[in-house]
Amino acid sequence: MRWLPALALLVAACESIPASERARIWSSSELAEAAHGGAMVAGLDAGSLVTPGGATIPWLSPPHTLDAAVQPAGTDGLVIVPAWLDGQAAAYVVAEVWQNLPEAWLQPWYVLFQVPPSGPPAVRVQDAEPVVDVVPPSFFYSPFWQLFSVVIPPGASPEAYRDARTLVDPSLPRTEANPLLAVLSPGNVGLAAPAGVAPVRPLSGDPVASPRPGGVWVRGAHQPTLGFGSGGFHWGEDGRIVDVPLYRFIRLDGRALLLPDVLGTGPEGHPDPLAFGASGAPRSGAFSHLILVVPPTSAGVFLPADAPLRQAAVLSGAVQMPEPAPEIAARPDVAQYVGRVALNPTCFSDVAGFPGNCRWLDRQSAVEGALLDRRPQPVRFTSPLVGYAGRPVPR
Numbered sequence: 001m002r003w004l005p006a007l008a009l010l011v012a013a014c015e016s017i018p019a020s021e022r023a024r025i026w027s028s029s030e031l032a033e034a035a036h037g038g039a040m041v042a043g044l045d046a047g048s049l050v051t052p053g054g055a056t057i058p059w060l061s062p063p064h065t066l067d068a069a070v071q072p073a074g075t076d077g078l079v080i081v082p083a084w085l086d087g088q089a090a091a092y093v094v095a096e097v098w099q100n101l102p103e104a105w106l107q108p109w110y111v112l113f114q115v116p117p118s119g120p121p122a123v124r125v126q127d128a129e130p131v132v133d134v135v136p137p138s139f140f141y142s143p144f145w146q147l148f149s150v151v152i153p154p155g156a157s158p159e160a161y162r163d164a165r166t167l168v169d170p171s172l173p174r175t176e177a178n179p180l181l182a183v184l185s186p187g188n189v190g191l192a193a194p195a196g197v198a199p200v201r202p203l204s205g206d207p208v209a210s211p212r213p214g215g216v217w218v219r220g221a222h223q224p225t226l227g228f229g230s231g232g233f234h235w236g237e238d239g240r241i242v243d244v245p246l247y248r249f250i251r252l253d254g255r256a257l258l259l260p261d262v263l264g265t266g267p268e269g270h271p272d273p274l275a276f277g278a279s280g281a282p283r284s285g286a287f288s289h290l291i292l293v294v295p296p297t298s299a300g301v302f303l304p305a306d307a308p309l310r311q312a313a314v315l316s317g318a319v320q321m322p323e324p325a326p327e328i329a330a331r332p333d334v335a336q337y338v339g340r341v342a343l344n345p346t347c348f349s350d351v352a353g354f355p356g357n358c359r360w361l362d363r364q365s366a367v368e369g370a371l372l373d374r375r376p377q378p379v380r381f382t383s384p385l386v387g388y389a390g391r392p393v394p395r
Helices: 004-016 028-036 345-349 364-369
Strands: 024-026 076-078 081-085 088-092 096-099 107-114 144-152 174-184 189-191 212-218 221-227 244-249 261-263 287-294 373-382 385-388
Touching: 024 028, 028 076, 028 096, 028 189, 107 174, 174 212, 244 364, 261 364
Parallel strands: 076 189, 081 261, 107 144, 244 287
Antiparallel strands: 024 096, 081 088, 088 385, 096 373, 144 174, 174 221, 212 221, 244 261, 287 373
């Protein structure tokens, strides 16, 4: 716990820092509130992160499509953002925003077990929700959890164990279980999608996984949660969550190019091989550092001739948009390339060599190797993956 004094100093220092620079974590419910008010969050339009009921859904509306998609009234939706991860089409949501907080730490999530009257083994206590010890806005909070199965005494009431301080008793048997990504204080949010339509990855239409609502006890008080499964992150021996870069393409003047982001697989400058958890979910992307990058104007974005995004003024003069060869545009997997940036866009007409001859900027090593103009932001996201390689991320 050597990091606790440093966090305490950070809290004290925040009192004298302007709000725009102050260390803060925005929960999903706070992001939704900001979106309803048309506010900015850490320099970002909150409406690009959460779609209020009755508003048009980013990425599913112009300029990415011909027609607007509207979030159902009375609901708020986390915006599904298309991305690339290790060369594959992916999708993520921003469930929390961290401003000027560069580190997150693995925290304990206690699940109650008990030996039944019939004898061992211990089984999970029915209807007893998990127990944690910290919630936002505390800087000790983290949505990245290590599960512990704790066996309470036979006959004991689970209501007596709704405070994590009662579960650190060394006499209580415990075993380490799977990791979990779950945000607290989510409010009434789900995934952004029109009424009666299943959520999908924009641009390609791939299905995605929806989070699971739940609840935990925090020092005797009940808190709602939104769970994203056991994938998406990994950590060091000290329990610090490994943050990965989230590269966002922009123009030289700073305006976003409205193209899919690129998620990393390791720390900035040190991409790791993409690893997968026991469920089959990628163990990367869920704690990301926003870094804006400017592609060279000689680079090109893959867009079929009829793609509405070709008409977006923000792309004009920033990147090339050559029409793909008809044979390439007719490929059954063409949707997996829409919005992908290549350093050599002439490959879009190379029927024999596509896609292998393209120098894609669709993975961390490629973006970093291209030596682009990079502009790190003091912003990190809790950014769980909801889709990867054309499929929902396993939960």
